[in-house]
Amino acid sequence: MDFTFSKDELLFRDAVSRFLMTEAAPEMLREIWETDSGRSPEMRSKIAAQGLTALSVPEANGGMGMGDVAWALMNQELGYFAIPDSLADTAYLAAGLIGALPQGHALRGSWLPRIADGTCRIALGHPINPLVADADLADLLLLAHPTPQGLELHAVARDAVTVTQHRSIDASRRLGAVQWTPGPATLVAAGASGQALWDASQERGALCVAGQLIGLAQRMLNVSVDYAAQRTQFGKPIGSFQAVKHHLADVVTKIEFAKPVLYRAVYALEHGESGLAVLVSHAKLVCGEAALLAARKGIQVHGAMGYTWEVDLQMFMKRAWALDCAWGDRAYHQARLCSALLDSPTRPVAFAQTV
Amino acid sequence: MHLRYTSEQNAFRAEVRAWLQAKAPRSPLASYDTREGFEQHRQWEACLAQGGWSSVTWPKALGGRGSDLVEWLIFEEEYARADCPLRINQNGILLLGPTLMEFGTSAQKERFLPRMARCDDMWAQGWSEPNAGSDMANISSRALLNAAGDHYVLNGQKTWSTRAVFANWLFGLFRSDPNSSRHHGLSYLLVPLDAPGITIRPIRALNGKEAFAEVFFDNVQVPIENRLGSEGQGWSVAMATAGFERALLLRSPARYQRTADKLIALYQSHQATLAHDPSIRDAVMRAWMAAQAYTLASYHTVGRLQGGAKIGAESSTNKIFWSELDLLLHETAMRILGARAELCDDPLVHDWLEGFLFAQAGPIYAGSNEIQRNIIAERLLGLPKN
Numbered sequence: 124m125d126f127t128f129s130k131d132e133l134l135f136r137d138a139v140s141r142f143l144m145t146e147a148a149p150e151m152l153r154e155i156w157e158t159d160s161g162r163s164p165e166m167r168s169k170i171a172a173q174g175l176t177a178l179s180v181p182e183a184n185g186g187m188g189m190g191d192v193a194w195a196l197m198n199q200e201l202g203y204f205a206i207p208d209s210l211a212d213t214a215y216l217a218a219g220l221i222g223a224l225p226q227g228h229a230l231r232g233s234w235l236p237r238i239a240d241g242t243c244r245i246a247l248g249h250p251i252n253p254l255v256a257d258a259d260l261a262d263l264l265l266l267a268h269p270t271p272q273g274l275e276l277h278a279v280a281r282d283a284v285t286v287t288q289h290r291s292i293d294a295s296r297r298l299g300a301v302q303w304t305p306g307p308a309t310l311v312a313a314g315a316s317g318q319a320l321w322d323a324s325q326e327r328g329a330l331c332v333a334g335q336l337i338g339l340a341q342r343m344l345n346v347s348v349d350y351a352a353q354r355t356q357f358g359k360p361i362g363s364f365q366a367v368k369h370h371l372a373d374v375v376t377k378i379e380f381a382k383p384v385l386y387r388a389v390y391a392l393e394h395g396e397s398g399l400a401v402l403v404s405h406a407k408l409v410c411g412e413a414a415l416l417a418a419r420k421g422i423q424v425h426g427a428m429g430y431t432w433e434v435d436l437q438m439f440m441k442r443a444w445a446l447d448c449a450w451g452d453r454a455y456h457q458a459r460l461c462s463a464l465l466d467s468p469t470r471p472v473a474f475a476q477t478v
Numbered sequence: 479m480h481l482r483y484t485s486e487q488n489a490f491r492a493e494v495r496a497w498l499q500a501k502a503p504r505s506p507l508a509s510y511d512t513r514e515g516f517e518q519h520r521q522w523e524a525c526l527a528q529g530g531w532s533s534v535t536w537p538k539a540l541g542g543r544g545s546d547l548v549e550w551l552i553f554e555e556e557y558a559r560a561d562c563p564l565r566i567n568q569n570g571i572l573l574l575g576p577t578l579m580e581f582g583t584s585a586q587k588e589r590f591l592p593r594m595a596r597c598d599d600m601w602a603q604g605w606s607e608p609n610a611g612s613d614m615a616n617i618s619s620r621a622l623l624n625a626a627g628d629h630y631v632l633n634g635q636k637t638w639s640t641r642a643v644f645a646n647w648l649f650g651l652f653r654s655d656p657n658s659s660r661h662h663g664l665s666y667l668l669v670p671l672d673a674p675g676i677t678i679r680p681i682r683a684l685n686g687k688e689a690f691a692e693v694f695f696d697n698v699q700v701p702i703e704n705r706l707g708s709e710g711q712g713w714s715v716a717m718a719t720a721g722f723e724r725a726l727l728l729r730s731p732a733r734y735q736r737t738a739d740k741l742i743a744l745y746q747s748h749q750a751t752l753a754h755d756p757s758i759r760d761a762v763m764r765a766w767m768a769a770q771a772y773t774l775a776s777y778h779t780v781g782r783l784q785g786g787a788k789i790g791a792e793s794s795t796n797k798i799f800w801s802e803l804d805l806l807l808h809e810t811a812m813r814i815l816g817a818r819a820e821l822c823d824d825p826l827v828h829d830w831l832e833g834f835l836f837a838q839a840g841p842i843y844a845g846s847n848e849i850q851r852n853i854i855a856e857r858l859l860g861l862p863k864n
Contacts, residue, residue, distance in 0.1 A: 124483050124548050126774075127781035192479050348859045363862040365848070368855030375854050376795040383774035384767075390479055405767055461763045464742060465749075473555070473735050474773055475481040477491060 124475070126386065128196065136196040142173055143204040149435040155207045156294040156438070162208055162260060170210060171241020179218035184235035186218070191327065191393040195334050195385055202338025205442050207295030209246070209257040211331050213238055217245035220265055220276070220324050230278055230311060234263065248301055249325055250274070251451050258299035259286045268305040273318030277309040293445040295438070326392055326403045328450035333385050333403075333410035337378060339443045340410075343417035344374045346436055347424040354426075361424070370420040377416050381409040387474075401463045401471045404456035411453065414443035483552070490549050494556040497529055502560050509832075510566045511687035516600075516644040519566045524597040532595060533571040535727065540579075541595040547726075547780040554730035561736075569641060570594040570601040572727050574649050577666075581707040581715050590668070602642035602671065604650025604693060605716075607635060612849050615660040615713070619695060621652035621667055628702055630654065630667065632675075632695040638843070642691035643680045646671050651712045664712035668704040675699070684835045725793040726780075728844075729800045731773035737807045737833070738769035741814075744830075748814050761810040768803040775799070791857035794850035801840030801847060808834035 128136075146169055155163045170176060178197065180186020189197075194215055201211055218238050221230050237243040246261035250269065258264060261281055268275040286299035303309075312320055348371060351362030361367050388406035391399045418440040422429035429436050447453070463471070483491070503522055508515030526532040527541060534553045536542025545553070565571075575594055578587055593599045610616040619634025636642075636650060648669045655663030671678065675698035683689035707715035745752070745762045752758050775796075783789060811830040812819040819834075821827050841847040855861045 124487060124777075125480055125781050125784075126777040127785055128479060344859075348861065351861060359864070360862050362855070362859075363864045365852065365864065368859075368861055369848070369851040371859055371861070372794075372798075372851035372854035375858060376798050379792070379795045380768075380771045380775050380799050383778040384771050386479070386778065387481075387774050390481055405770065409767065409771060457760070457763070460767075461759055464763055464766055465745060465759055468746075470739050470742065471770075473770070474777055475483065477483065477488070477555075 132193050139200045147204040161297050176214040176241035177239035179215050180235050180239040185239040191389045195389040198331050198334025199338035202335030203342045213245045219327050254298040255301050257297050258301050272314040274321040275317045276312040276320050277305050278311050279309050293441040329403050329407045330389050332446045332450050333406045336410040336414040339439050340378050340413040340417040343421040343439045347421040351424050374417045374420050377413040381413040384409050398471050404460040407456045411447040418443050491552045494553050498560040502562050507563050511689040520597050523567045527596050540591050554732040558732035558736035599647050600645040602639050602645040602648045604636040604648045606638045612846050619652050621654045630700045632698040634695050636693040638690050639693050640690045643688045661713035663710050666706040666712035666715045669700050673698050731776040734769040735773050738766045744814050765807045765810050791853050794853040797850045798847050804837040804840045808837045
């Protein structure tokens with residue numbers, strides 16, 4: 124029984140953090156926000172050179188075979204630095220989906236090595252998200268087609284779909300409505316096996332976003348603490364006033380009690396536990412709430428500056444607002460958790476299975 | 479990260495479960511805020527001690543099990559599962575006991591620890607004073623050495639002293655250097671509550687019972703052997719063991735988890751009449767989420783502590799979280815019970831109502847939540863003191 128991360132996992136997290144601190148400074152994010160593609164090929168290739176696109180790919184396909192538990196730390200870093208790229212969609216979610224296909228499946232051989240070396244972008248279209256992130260830029264789209272037997276999984280080339288772009292309040296997001304026609308040539312998995320692949324992807328997607336939301340919450344807290352320590356009024360830093368302190372202390376508490384919920388859920392995902400849905404919805408809700416509270420308190424602490432385009436806080440807030448609704452919005456996860464808790468005679472396991 | 483109990487841990491759980499099944503009180507005890515109920519609770523905890531279960535984290539030589547914190551979590555889960563009574567000897571076992579182990583002389587340890595473990599002595603706390611509440615360093619009760627240098631003479635007043643009405647000993651801080659101020663010049667003293675010159679005036683709490691007391695000291699003689707740690711070093715003695723582990727041990731997650739499960743059962747038994755108010759469903763879910771988060775955070779923290787991490791001001795987030803959780807659980811139960819919720823004599827209501835009243839105190843005692851927020855802001859976030 125040990126509900127902590129290993130020393131290696133933490134060291135790896137620290138290394139990623141140091142890398143992103145130099146490569147994804149806020150001024151760089153701003154520049155990328157202003158471009159049409161919203162993506163920086165240069166940043167993408169640096170990320171690939173660090174091996175970050177290879178994390179989830181099985182070792183046999185040129186990757187590191189890293190699991191969901193370690194990704195919980197990685198996702199927090201991606202969120203903290205508000206990486207303006209759906210890196211995790213390709214390197215974590217698509218790698219997980221393709222990696223779950225049977226050994227010898229053609230998609231494995233053709234795409235896993237490319238994910239690992241960072242030369243492709245794969246977009247995921249799960250019906251829980253009305254639009255597909257990075258659909259326009261993707262080399263391959265993994266799309267769902269509903270049938271009475273379950274969601275089918277299709278792999279579709281970019282030139283076989285029509286994408287209509289939509290603008291998000293988070294200018295780093297590139298969302299598209301995808302028009303396409305399913306056919307035997309695009310079908311990867313049907314029936315129960317297609318549904319199972321998409322179900323696992325949906326839970327992974329929710330936890331991927333939950334981790335990013337915690338990272339964003341921490342970032343918004345940190346920039347707010349910095350601001351409160353610098354800004355003086357009445358001859359003192361505003362951070363010396365209790366009203367301001369208590370806003371920020373509440374954010375700390377919210378974050379600290381959301382993280383273990385996330386960690387329990389990623390463990391359940393990695394180990395294929397049966398009570399996964401409850402744990403994931405709980406994690407998604409509390410991580411989103413931590414981020415929303417950090418945004419709300421952050422803008423309050425920043426005062427009028429927080430309402431401007433100039434202050435970095437806005438980039439983190441907008442990303443948090445957007446991601447809070449991705450991979451299942453609040454209503455979806457509340458309804459799912461509520462009915463599992465209250466409409467069933469059995470209670471979810473408190474921590475781990477006991478004798 | 480691996481979340482399976484070892485076979486030893488499973489065996490430990492089975493042993494606890496079997497023992498509690500055989501020995502736990504068959505019917506609820508009277509309130510420990512009454513003389514009769516206090517004695518019933520004392521006897522139950524003496525029975526626990528005889529079985530070696532009163533403080534599993536204590537060393538074996540002192541009547542504990544030498545358990546690590548995972549075993550402690552398991553013990554608490556089983557204790558809550560069996561609906562065993564709330565504990566009244568925690569002042570001794572969890573607060574004074576570890577302080578004695580760290581700072582006591584061997585004579586003090588021999589004199590106090592076995593009696594504490596057996597519940598022969600029951601301990602009250604003596605920290606707060608009328609002018610030293612959140613501002614605890616403002617203590618003014620004096621303990622001046624007599625001319626011979628073998629006794630302190632205590633004068634002053636302590637207040638909000640939990641258990642002092644029925645306990646027989648008190649531990650607390652007294653100003654032993656009359657020229658000192660703030661946290662300097664304080665000494666940590668162990669005081670028998672039957673000493674001449676002590677007057678105990680019970681204070682009735684929200685539930686109408688004598689849950690705490692004012693304690694007046696009028697030239698009370700306390701031998702110098704009853705000082706824990708050095709003269710004038712009382713503050714650091716009190717703080718040294720006021721760390722996270724003890725804060726955690728005092729509020730195990732199992733109790734809230736158990737209450738959350740009961741809350742869901744309460745909701746389910748009232749579901750038909752509550753259909754018109756979907757917000758109650760949401761509140762029940764929120765309460766369960768918070769109890770679950772507290773459990774997960776405790777396991778995470780236990781893992782970190784066992785891995786050698788030192789945890790300081792983070793315990794302030796814990797205090798805020800469990801006290802607000804306790805309120806949420808009981809406020810939600812009151813909403814479900816509706817018009818019945820005020821009925822003290824309704825057996826279904828009784829425990830919820832008692833818990834609801836007690837939960838009101840949570841954000842206030844053990845350092846008010848405002849003080850905890852200041853600690854988080856200043857020590858964790860590094861914001862300047864005002």
